[in-house]
Amino acid sequence: AQTVTQSQPEMSVQEAETVTLSCTYDTSESDYYLFWYKQPPSRQMILVIRQEAYKQQNATENRFSVNFQKAAKSFSLKISDSQLGDAAMYFCAYRSANRDDKIIFGKGTRLHILP
Amino acid sequence: GAGVSQSPSNKVTEKGKDVELRCDPISGHTALYWYRQSLGQGLEFLIYFQGNSAPDKSGLPSDRFSAERTGGSVSTLTIQRTQQEDSAVYLCASSSRGFMAEAFFGQGTRLTVV
Numbered sequence: 688a689q690t691v692t693q694s695q696p697e698m699s700v701q702e703a704e705t706v707t708l709s710c711t712y713d714t715s716e717s718d719y720y721l722f723w724y725k726q727p728p729s730r731q732m733i734l735v736i737r738q739e740a741y742k743q744q745n746a747t748e749n750r751f752s753v754n755f756q757k758a759a760k761s762f763s764l765k766i767s768d769s770q771l772g773d774a775a776m777y778f779c780a781y782r783s784a785n786r787d788d789k790i791i792f793g794k795g796t797r798l799h800i801l802p
Numbered sequence: 803g804a805g806v807s808q809s810p811s812n813k814v815t816e817k818g819k820d821v822e823l824r825c826d827p828i829s830g831h832t833a834l835y836w837y838r839q840s841l842g843q844g845l846e847f848l849i850y851f852q853g854n855s856a857p858d859k860s861g862l863p864s865d866r867f868s869a870e871r872t873g874g875s876v877s878t879l880t881i882q883r884t885q886q887e888d889s890a891v892y893l894c895a896s897s898s899r900g901f902m903a904e905a906f907f908g909q910g911t912r913l914t915v916v
Contacts (some may be wrong), residue, residue: 695843722904730891732907778845789835789858790897790905794844 690716691781693793700769701801707754708796710763710779717741718784721755721762726795727775735777738762740784766798774800803912804828808894808908815915823911827896834877835895835905836869845893851877851897870904884915 690713700706712721723735738746738755743755750770754763766773779793807826815821827834836848851871862868866884871877883887891912895905902904 730910734904737904789847789850792845
């Protein structure tokens with residue numbers, strides 16, 4: 688079974704600095720999709736960024752980018768120029784591309800932004 | 803509606819009572835998920851519906867938990883004989899078919915068992 692591991696329960700970063708959140712996953716499949724979701728204090732989960740495993744190019748969305756290392760099964764999220772509004776729980780997630788399967792989430796990393 | 807709607811937003815119930823949590827997914831979305839989130843914790847998968855396929859119930863923690871999805875749309879999560887450890891936020895999400903499709907989440911129902 689696939690698993691997603693986020694080894695950092697909490698992280699802090701100074702405003703305007705850069706922070707990287709780690710995520711590793713375990714799968715025997717070669718085709719899959721990876722996601723990062725954000726859950727602010729409002730509790731509303733929103734998609735931050737997604738990556739297709741067959742694409743070598745790392746996805747980027749404004750200040751958010753990923754470092755996708757397929758062989759290492761690693762999918763880290765980099766947040767540049769951190770802002771106070773980035774404070775949230777961040778969840779890494781996996782979904783198979785071969786089966787109509789559920790999305791599997793990691794346990795999350797709580798990110799604090801220090802003013 | 804424009805997004806995933808969950809009701810009620812908050813529910814306080816007495817230990818031993820049954821509760822029903824409702825989720826209205828985005829119209830046309832074939833996949834529907836239920837997750838449980840304890841205070842400050844991660845997402846615990848409960849159940850997954852995809853179209854007319856048999857639901858994936860592998861995450862339901864006990865036989866006190868059940869869920870159904872009527873007409874491929876609205877879903878109800880039922881917890882029988884609630885216990886204090888059932889206190890959590892219950893999140894519902896839906897997505898369209900397609901593996902790249904992102905999951906859209908509701909605001910959740912905060913369940914408190916006293």
